[in-house]
Amino acid sequence: xxxxxxxxxxxxxxxxxxxxxxxxxxxxxxxxxxxxxxxxxxxxxxxxxxxxxxxxxxxxxxxxxxxxxxxxxxxxxxxxxxxxxxxxxxxxxxxxxxxxxxxxxxxxxxxxxxxxxxxxxxxxxxxxxxxxxxxxxxxxxxxxxxxxxxxxxxxxxxxxxxxxxxxxxxxxxxxxxxxxxxxxxxxxxxxxxxxxxxxxxxxxxxxxxxxxxxxxxxxxxxxxxxxxxxxxxxxxxxxxxxxxxxxxxxxxxxxxxxxxxxxxxxxxxxxxxxxxxxxxxxxxxxxxxxxxxxxxxxxxxxxxxxxxxxxxxxxxxxxxxxxxxxxxxxxxxxxxxxxxxxxxxxxxxxxxxxxxxxxxxxxxxxxxxxxxxxxxxxxxxxxxxxxxxxxxxxxxxxxxxxxxxxxxxxxxxxxxxxxxxxxxxxxxxxxxxxxxxxxxxxxxxxxxxxxxxxxxxxxxxxxxxxxxxxxxxxxxxxxxxxxxxxxxxxxxxxxxxxxxxxxxxxxxxxxxxxxxxxxxxxxxxxxxxxxxxxxxxxxxxxxxxxxxxxxxxxxxxxxxxxxxxxxxxxxxxxxxxxxxxxxxxxxxxxxxxxxxxxxxxxxxxxxxxxxxxxxxxxxxxxxxxxxxxx
Numbered sequence: 001x002x003x004x005x006x007x008x009x010x011x012x013x014x015x016x017x018x019x020x021x022x023x024x025x026x027x028x029x030x031x032x033x034x035x036x037x038x039x040x041x042x043x044x045x046x047x048x049x050x051x052x053x054x055x056x057x058x059x060x061x062x063x064x065x066x067x068x069x070x071x072x073x074x075x076x077x078x079x080x081x082x083x084x085x086x087x088x089x090x091x092x093x094x095x096x097x098x099x100x101x102x103x104x105x106x107x108x109x110x111x112x113x114x115x116x117x118x119x120x121x122x123x124x125x126x127x128x129x130x131x132x133x134x135x136x137x138x139x140x141x142x143x144x145x146x147x148x149x150x151x152x153x154x155x156x157x158x159x160x161x162x163x164x165x166x167x168x169x170x171x172x173x174x175x176x177x178x179x180x181x182x183x184x185x186x187x188x189x190x191x192x193x194x195x196x197x198x199x200x201x202x203x204x205x206x207x208x209x210x211x212x213x214x215x216x217x218x219x220x221x222x223x224x225x226x227x228x229x230x231x232x233x234x235x236x237x238x239x240x241x242x243x244x245x246x247x248x249x250x251x252x253x254x255x256x257x258x259x260x261x262x263x264x265x266x267x268x269x270x271x272x273x274x275x276x277x278x279x280x281x282x283x284x285x286x287x288x289x290x291x292x293x294x295x296x297x298x299x300x301x302x303x304x305x306x307x308x309x310x311x312x313x314x315x316x317x318x319x320x321x322x323x324x325x326x327x328x329x330x331x332x333x334x335x336x337x338x339x340x341x342x343x344x345x346x347x348x349x350x351x352x353x354x355x356x357x358x359x360x361x362x363x364x365x366x367x368x369x370x371x372x373x374x375x376x377x378x379x380x381x382x383x384x385x386x387x388x389x390x391x392x393x394x395x396x397x398x399x400x401x402x403x404x405x406x407x408x409x410x411x412x413x414x415x416x417x418x419x420x421x422x423x424x425x426x427x428x429x430x431x432x433x434x435x436x437x438x439x440x441x442x443x444x445x446x447x448x449x450x451x452x453x454x455x456x457x458x459x460x461x462x463x464x465x466x467x468x469x470x471x472x473x474x475x476x477x478x479x480x481x482x483x484x485x486x487x488x489x490x491x492x493x494x495x496x497x498x499x500x501x502x503x504x505x506x507x508x509x510x511x512x513x514x515x516x517x518x519x520x521x522x523x524x525x526x527x528x529x530x531x532x533x534x535x536x537x538x539x540x541x542x543x544x545x546x547x548x549x550x551x552x553x554x555x556x557x558x559x560x561x562x563x564x565x566x567x568x569x570x571x572x573x574x575x576x577x578x579x580x581x582x583x584x585x586x587x588x589x590x591x592x593x594x595x596x597x598x599x600x601x602x603x604x605x606x607x608x609x610x611x612x613x614x615x616x617x618x619x620x621x622x623x624x625x626x627x628x629x630x
Contacts, residue, residue, distance in 0.1 A: 005082045006117055015083050016054045023047065023075060026115070034114055041453035042068035048451045049076045049424055053253060058423045058448040060259075060439065062430040064455025065592055069426045070107045073255050078119055078220050080422075084252035087120075087218045091229040093258035093265075097539040098123065098223055099518045108221070122215035124224040124248060126231070127191040130208035131173040133160065134200060136189045148185055152178060160205045171214045173207020179519035184397075186516070193273070198244055199366045216249045224248065226262055230269030233415040251421065258538050259425030260585055263442050266408040267563060272378040276310045276399040279303075279375065282368050290359040298347040305343050309336040310399065317392055323494055324402070324561035325392040337383045344376045378403055391562040407566060409444030417445050428455070429538075429588040432581040433621075459624035462601040463594060467616060467627045473553060473607045474500060480551060480605055481508075486528035487549045490537060490590050492556040497534040500553070512536070538589040541596050548602035550594045555612050555619075556586035583615075584622045591623060 007022040009015060027043045045063050052059035053076060063069045077088040092098045101107055102123055112119045131152070139149050155177060159169050175186060191197075191208060203209045215222055224232075232247040239246050256262055283303050287296070312333045318326040327333075348369065355365055381388050381403050389404045405411070417423065425439075432438045436450050470476035477500070481487065489509070491497035501511050510524050512533040521540070524531045528546050537556065557579055558564045564582075568574035594602050606627065608616070620626065 006079055006115065016050060019050055019076060019079050019083075020047065022079065023050065026075060030114065039066075039068055039456055041456065042072050044453060045069065045072040045451060046075060048449070049073055052424060052449055053080050053422045055449075056419060056422050058417060058425070058445050060425045060430045060436045060448055060450040062427060062436075062451065063453045064457075065428050065595060066455050066457050066598065067428075067453055069428075070101070070257075071111065073257075073424055073426055074107065074111055074221075077253065077255060078117070081220045081252055086250055086252035087220055087222045088253045088255060089222050089224065089229065089248060089251040090255045090257060091224050091226050091262075092539070093226050093261040094517070094535070094539045097257055098225065100541055101223055119221065120219045121221040121223060122218040123211075124215045124222050124228060125174050125211070126225055126228040127197075127208060127247075129175045130191050130206075130211065131178065131189055132191045132195055132208075133202045133206055134195060135192060139189060146185070146188070148181055149189075151180065152189065169205070169210050171207065171211040174211070175516050176518060179516045182515060183513050195367070198242070199363055201363060212247070216245070218249070222248065222251070226256070226258075226265030227268055229254070230262075230265045234269045234411075236415075253422040253424065254416075255424045255426060258427050260427050260430050260439060260589075261538065262412075262425075263408060263439075266412055266443075267404060270408055270411055271402050271404040272374070272381060273395065273403075274375060274378050274401045275395065276306075278371070278398075279306050282371055285364050286360060286368055288360055292350070292353065292359075295347070295350040295354055298343060298350055302340070302343045302347055305336065305339050309333075309340055310401075312336050313392060313401065314399075319560075321495065322561060323393060323559065324563070326562055326565075327390055327392060334383060337379050341376055341379050341383070344372050344379075348372050348376075381405060389562050389566050404563065407563075407570070409442060411444075413444030413446070417443070427538075428592055429585050432584050438577075438581040438585075455624070457595055457598060457600075457624075459595065463604065463625050464602075465591070465604040465606065465623060465625055465627040467606045467608060467629045469608055469610055469613065469630075474503060476607055477551060477553065478504065480549075481530060484529075485549050486542070486545065486547050487530045487551060488536065488540070488542070488547055488593055489530055489532040489551045489553065490593075491532070491534040491553045492586070493554075493559060494534050496554060497532065501532065536593070537586055538592070540593050542593070543596040544599055547594065547596075547600075549605065550590065550602070551605045551607070552587075552590055553607055555606075555608060555615060556583055556590065558582040580615075580618060584619060587619055588622050595624075 005015075007018055009018055013021070023043075023046050027038060027046065032038055041063060045061055045067065048061065049059060049072065051057075061069070061073075063072070073090075077090070081088045090101070092101065099106070102121060103109070108119055108121050111117070136149065136152060139146060157170070157172050160172075175190070178186065181189075197203055197206070197209065200206065228247065236246040280303060283299050286299055291299075313327065316328050316330060316333050318328050351360075351365065351369055351372075354360055355362075360368075378401075382390060382401070387406045389406070391402050393400050393402055430436055430439055431450075431452060434452075436448065439445075440448055468476055477489065491500065497512070505511065509530045509532050510520055512520065512531075512535060514520065515523070521531075521542075525542070525546055528542075564578065567578045571577045591604050594600065594604060616627065616629075
């Protein structure tokens with residue numbers, strides 16, 4: 001049901017003129033009357049967003065920590081959603097930011113109470129954030145049923161088992177409800193890309209399906225992650241062709257909180273992946289009684305060809321210790337991939353006959369057909385002479401071939417930055433060296449508006465940055481941690497994080513991945529100690545005594561992976577145009593975790609090698625205070 005615009009419209013003023021008047025009343029009257037401090041930077045940002053909404057422009061809004069960015073974009077967003085009759089999508093970089101927005105004491109609840117508005121905000125989580133009833137049932141039917149299955153069953157609503165009508169159901173089943181599971185346990189029962197939800201026989205009881213029906217009805221705001229927004233953009237047209245609704249509802253505008261991270265979410269969403277084990281499991285499902293001999297033959301040939309390809313793939317890896325492993329192409333590998341395409345096509349032809357004989361369960365048949373079509377598409381891209389970027393990585397402990405069609409700027413220009421919707425980027429770190437060209441170029445943004453406002457905090461009085469060049473970084477970290485103060489320990493790569501965790505895993509240090517992220521952060525808040533992470537360079541908000549020290553284990557240069565090698569290859573000055581801007585932006589984000597409110601204080605401890613000292617002079621202009629070298 002469409003809601004009323006939160007201010008009166010008159011014949012003498014346009015909606016946008018009335019919106020400006022309303023924003024002025026709130027910032028200069030309502031907020032001060034309720035104890036809020038007026039910040040000129042926040043007011044300026046809100047009015048610039050209003051202009052971007054009117055012109056349907058891309059706006060890079062860089063505002064320092066403490067500006068009040070969230071309030072600045074929430075107010076015009078709610079009004080614009082009600083004016084257009086379509087919700088505004090707010091995409092956040094991670095679950096921590098989403099939680100900050102939607103929790104009972106969060107920004108949206110405070111705004112609702114302050115203005116007497118009933119803001120309709122609904123959460124749209126990524127598919128991997130939901131329990132899959134099919135995969136849970138597979139765990140129940142396994143030879144060795146995990147103990148956590150019973151605990152999951154105890155927490156499921158009754159209608160899941162009773163098959164009640166949709167009128168009696170309610171959203172359920174997201175990761176947070178099962179925070180007792182480790183990440184590894186969750187990955188045994190959550191949604192997996194192999195699943196075909198559209199033909200699932202229990203989809204009407206599925207938490208993901210029910211939640212999607214719920215958030216589609218939002219009138220004001222839909223909150224999601226960057227990754228889910230990108231998946232929506234990537235799959236929207238194909239879902240329409242299959243007579244399915246896109247993952248997200250039609251929006252009036254999009255706000256990208258921590259928008260400097262959108263590129264990495266797009267890279268993940270636009271990448272095709274083939275896992276070494278997924279096909280084998282599907283082929284095993286297909287081997288049922290009554291299959292024609294020719295079909296059984298092609299099942300066996302495809303399995304053998306698949307295993308042979310991955311064996312050759314392992315032999316073709318150049319850097320096996322890196323997260324994204326480089327593939328060295330050779331005729332043997334290319335020939336193995338071509339054989340996979342030929343054999344999979346032949347098997348798909350045999351499935352046409354099998355479907356008429358009903359020898360394979362209809363759900364399993366549809367699942368296998370759709371998987372094989374995507375499988376063939378991935379290998380065609382892998383074998384063709386094009387600009388695709390490929391690598392090998394481990395996903396949930398499984399060997400995975402990843403193929404990204406191209407650098408994402410062209411895809412985003414075509415699917416997101418079309419000039420039809422206002423797109424608002426909000427972050428404390430969007431610029432590099434005072435311009436937005438680096439980010440705009442990476443994202444395919446041809447035209448944009450921009451603003452830059454500084455933080456109101458007096459950093460010189462509350463922050464110190466100490467730079468160390470220890471002989472052994474691990475020893476230096478453990479020496480720092482002897483001083484028991486609330487600490488965030490940040491690693492630039494997952495590899496360095498895992499190595500440190502392997503050597504120093506203790507109860508005194510909370511490590512990322514040991515449980516669901518928001519639950520991990522809540523555990524840290526209940527007893528602040530040491531939180532170790534490789535992904536919390538942005539989005540984490542731990543004010544006052546919850547965090548008084550941030551330790552940067554290493555300088556956050558981009559990895560030497562296939563994606564960044566492709567970027568470097570496309571640049572005339574790769575260090576200046578690719579590596580250094582990335583590191584400067586990442587460094588600002590990490591340092592920005594420390595001071596979140598006017599009462600915050602603490603130190604940043606940066607660990608560097610002797611070789612890295614030369615880069616500190618390039619970094620210093622981006623830091624809020626001048627570092628001291630120990």
